[in-house]
Amino acid sequence: MAKLSSDELELALRTVAEWRDEAGNIVRTFEFKDFVEAMAFVNRVAEISETDWHHPDIDIRWNKVRLALSTHSEGGLTAKDFELARKFDGLAGAR
Helix, strand or coil: CCCCCHHHHHHHHCCCCCCEEECCEEEEEEECCCHHHHHHHHHHHHHHHHHHCCCCEEEEECCEEEEEECEHHHCECCHHHHHHHHHHHHHHHCC
């Protein structure tokens, strides 16, 4: 997958309203009622990431999970990052 152009990036960001562009990554922090719920989410993220063979950077802070996505092999953001972000949004909405 090719790295997105500036125009493509601007359009793609509109499809993931809760995510923001930060230093060449798209990032979002998800908040849960407690640590157990946050960890359950992380485990579901791991399953999807393994299936898609595309893995986010994950930071866990008790009930908050911060995900950062970028396609390192392409040197920036690709459509694959946004596809995965939408899947993670769906996980969060399904709880």
